Amino acid sequence: MYNDNPTIKGLEKKVDETKQGEVFFKEHSNDDGRKFYIESYGCQMNFSDSEIVASILSKTGYSPTRNIEESDLILINTCSIREKAEDNVRQRLRVFDKIKVKRPGMLVGVLGCMAERLKKKFLEEEKLVDMVVGPDAYRDLPNLISRASDGNKGVNVFLSREETYAEISPLRLGSNGVSAFISIMRGCDNMCSFCVVPFTRGRERSRDAFSVIAEATDLLSKGFKEVTLLGQNVDSYKWENPETKETVNFANLLEMVATVSPELRVRFSTSHPKDITDEVLYTIKKYKNICDYIHLPVQSGNSRVLELMNRTYTREWYKERVEAIYRIIPECAISSDIIAGFCTETEEEHQDTLSMIEFAKYSMSYMFTYSERPGTVAAKKYPDDIPHATKKRRLAEIIEVQSKASLESNQRDLDKSFEVLIEGDSKRSDKDFKGRNSQNKMVIFPKKENYKKGDYVTVHIHEVTSATLIGTIKD
Ligand code: 5AD
Ligand code: SF4
Numbered sequence: 112m113y114n115d116n117p118t119i120k121g122l123e124k125k126v127d128e129t130k131q132g133e134v135f136f137k138e139h140s141n142d143d144g145r146k147f148y149i150e151s152y153g154c155q156m157n158f159s160d161s162e163i164v165a166s167i168l169s170k171t172g173y174s175p176t177r178n179i180e181e182s183d184l185i186l187i188n189t190c191s192i193r194e195k196a197e198d199n200v201r202q203r204l205r206v207f208d209k210i211k212v213k214r215p216g217m218l219v220g221v222l223g224c225m226a227e228r229l230k231k232k233f234l235e236e237e238k239l240v241d242m243v244v245g246p247d248a249y250r251d252l253p254n255l256i257s258r259a260s261d262g263n264k265g266v267n268v269f270l271s272r273e274e275t276y277a278e279i280s281p282l283r284l285g286s287n288g289v290s291a292f293i294s295i296m297r298g299c300d301n302m303c304s305f306c307v308v309p310f311t312r313g314r315e316r317s318r319d320a321f322s323v324i325a326e327a328t329d330l331l332s333k334g335f336k337e338v339t340l341l342g343q344n345v346d347s348y349k350w351e352n353p354e355t356k357e358t359v360n361f362a363n364l365l366e367m368v369a370t371v372s373p374e375l376r377v378r379f380s381t382s383h384p385k386d387i388t389d390e391v392l393y394t395i396k397k398y399k400n401i402c403d404y405i406h407l408p409v410q411s412g413n414s415r416v417l418e419l420m421n422r423t424y425t426r427e428w429y430k431e432r433v434e435a436i437y438r439i440i441p442e443c444a445i446s447s448d449i450i451a452g453f454c455t456e457t458e459e460e461h462q463d464t465l466s467m468i469e470f471a472k473y474s475m476s477y478m479f480t481y482s483e484r485p486g487t488v489a490a491k492k493y494p495d496d497i498p499h500a501t502k503k504r505r506l507a508e509i510i511e512v513q514s515k516a517s518l519e520s521n522q523r524d525l526d527k528s529f530e531v532l533i534e535g536d537s538k539r540s541d542k543d544f545k546g547r548n549s550q551n552k553m554v555i556f557p558k559k560e561n562y563k564k565g566d567y568v569t570v571h572i573h574e575v576t577s578a579t580l581i582g583t584i585k586d
Contacts (some may be wrong), residue, residue, distance in 0.1 A: 147173045148182035153190025154546040159292040162281035171253040189225035193482035204239040224311035227268045247271040270313030277322040296342035304421045304488035317350040320359040327371045337376040346386035347405030362390040370397040380406045385424045408448035413460035433471045444474040444550035452502030453481045454493035468478040468512045474520045476513045521575035528571045554580045
């Protein structure tokens with residue numbers, strides 16, 4: 112889900128994979144008008160933001176293109192979460208600079224999380240870009256573009272306490288026509304000591320619940336079958352209805368979205384272990400269309416390291432939450448984010464992370480080496496003292512234990528049947544479909560007449576790898 116790759120992955124790749132994407136680009140292209148090309152890096156939130164940006168641009172006469180060579184405006188939606196992500200953006204900007212030489216008048220803009228930190232560098236020192244726009248300033252894009260067209264480089268990195276883009280209907284750029292993201296909140300107030308997000312995306316704010324429901328209803332009417340509610344910390348979603356003064360919490364919002372239609376699957380990400388409540392777990396249990404899958408990043412399995420990370424929970428607290436999930440929703444899959452080699456982490460503490468993977472039986476994890484980010488509490492207070500080679504070795508051990516846990520999790524699914532939402536052709540063969548079960552596991556199975564993308568089918572599993580379930584449709 113995290114895309115740190117400098118090649119055009121992300122949006123481009125997703126669009127390539129889907130006919131729906133093709134249709135979208137044809138429908139929205141305007142041969143005479145100006146064209147924009149957008150490339151996204153990082154988390155799902157960034158991909159979701161690019162769809163908001165596309166919507167704003169389409170209202171000012173720009174249409175999207177997948178062909179960078181014919182674009183009048185190149186936008187790169189950036190991620191700052193690790194150093195590598197930032198390096199990749201720099202490389203891409205150099206590539207864009209070469210294209211620019213061939214297309215005078217073409218503009219290049221940097222959007223997203225790198226905007227605040229690197230605005231000066233990009234605009235003044237490296238002269239690589241024409242505008243730098245932070246995550247809360249996308250409404251200002253038309254203005255910045257028109258100023259940049261007149262040769263005035265522009266910056267807007269203002270972070271808002273209110274902006275949620277609530278009423279903007281995103282243009283589903285890279286969509287497969289089946290699943291879509293809905294942003295339910297922005298920013299983060301948690302201040303995990305390693306994380307740059309509170310600085311790049313600002314304070315936490317929740318979106319109007321009714322605008323979330325309206326978006327889900329609209330998606331359903333357009334044939335979508337699955338929505339993922341997005342936020343840095345969805346469990347702290349809180350919105351007050353200005354008329355009734357009633358507060359909508361995350362469990363209430365989940366229930367509201369689930370009752371839009373039993374045909375619409377509901378997913379959500381990311382949950383914070385300190386905030387996930389039994390109320391949320393019982394709501395998941397109550398509705399079949401709320402998926403049995405929770406992304407619950409642990410970061411470290413050791414209480415001392417968790418304290419340094421300012422995660423505000425202990426190993427014991429996390430284990431209790433995992434037990435509660437499996438007790439209330441026995442079929443639930445849990446996934447995680449894990450950081451190897453955080454400041455001062457000892458070998459014993461690293462072992463606690465390995466044993467946590469086994470305890471929690473994660474179906475999968477996103478695993479990283481610690482990367483010091485300027486301005487964070489960890490960068491200011493703690494030494495980045497674990498040698499690179501040690502971080503790499505610990506990461507390799509984490510990956511190994513997780514691969515085993517993933518395989519074991521999938522082996523427990525052998526001989527079971529799952530409802531799968533068909534997302535399209537499998538990557539390897541157009542004779543097979545791919546789709547996901549409620550637990551968010553990828554399922555591959557041979558096509559059968561009368562079934563198409565967007566249908567729910569029951570698939571019986573007869574073979575597994577650590578990454579995939581393989582089965583056949585049960586009529
Ligand atoms: N170094 C390494 N990984 C990080 N993450 C966030 N900040 C850092 C960092 N400085 C990881 C965390 C988080 C995920 C989105 O990225 O695991 O959950
Ligand atoms: Fe970063 Fe922690 Fe907020 Fe996640 S919860 S975005 S890791 S500060």
